[in-house]
Amino acid sequence: MSEAKRPIDVAVGILMRPNGDVLLGQRPEGKPYAGYWEFPGGKVEPDESILAALKREFVEELGVEIESAEEWCGVEHVYPHAHVRLHFFISRDWRGEPQSLEGQAFAWQGSVGVTPLLPATIPLLEWLDQLRYAGSGR
Numbered sequence: 001m002s003e004a005k006r007p008i009d010v011a012v013g014i015l016m017r018p019n020g021d022v023l024l025g026q027r028p029e030g031k032p033y034a035g036y037w038e039f040p041g042g043k044v045e046p047d048e049s050i051l052a053a054l055k056r057e058f059v060e061e062l063g064v065e066i067e068s069a070e071e072w073c074g075v076e077h078v079y080p081h082a083h084v085r086l087h088f089f090i091s092r093d094w095r096g097e098p099q100s101l102e103g104q105a106f107a108w109q110g111s112v113g114v115t116p117l118l119p120a121t122i123p124l125l126e127w128l129d130q131l132r133y134a135g136s137g138r
């Protein structure tokens with residue numbers, strides 16, 4: 001219990017629509033940081049690949065099948081409740097309309113306006129804006 005905590009791997013997915021909107025979800029009651037907004041995802045289970053965890057979480061939480069996703073960036077953060085290593089993926093290619101299967105709120109956002117956001121996710125928004133709104137008009 002008292003050993004230095006090793007980081008927990010977390011798979012996180014950013015669904016991106018052709019117009020650049022991204023999907024955020026609100027953490028449910030009973031979890032650390034309940035009510036905070038985040039990109040959907042969750043902890044990688046033992047013997048599971050990060051991509052497999054990502055796909056599993058999206059099916060469980062949203063009923064969405066990710067067809068392809070590219071690894072975007074990694075962020076480590078030490079919270080009072082856990083030391084996490086977040087693996088962010090971007091997907092523009094999924095099947096199904098997101099549904100709230102675990103009772104959480106979801107919102108498609110252009111410039112992200114929902115608050116509060118999980119602390120480790122905040123820096124990502126600026127990087128994401130550079131990706132979405134600079135350069136290629138995709």
Ligand SMILES: Nc1nc2c([nH]c(=O)n2[C@H]2C[C@H](O)[C@@H](COP(=O)(O)OP(=O)(O)OP(=O)(O)O)O2)c(=O)[nH]1
Pocket residue numbers: 010011012031037038039040041042043044077079082084086118119120121
């Ligand atoms: N999904 C997600 N988690 C994030 C983000 N930013 C961030 O710091 N985290 C942290 C919060 C949590 O400590 C951890 C995710 O763990 P979780 O508790 O939500 O995962 P889970 O759904 O597998 O939970 P569990 O009920 O199985 O314990 O990653 C983010 O943008 N999305």
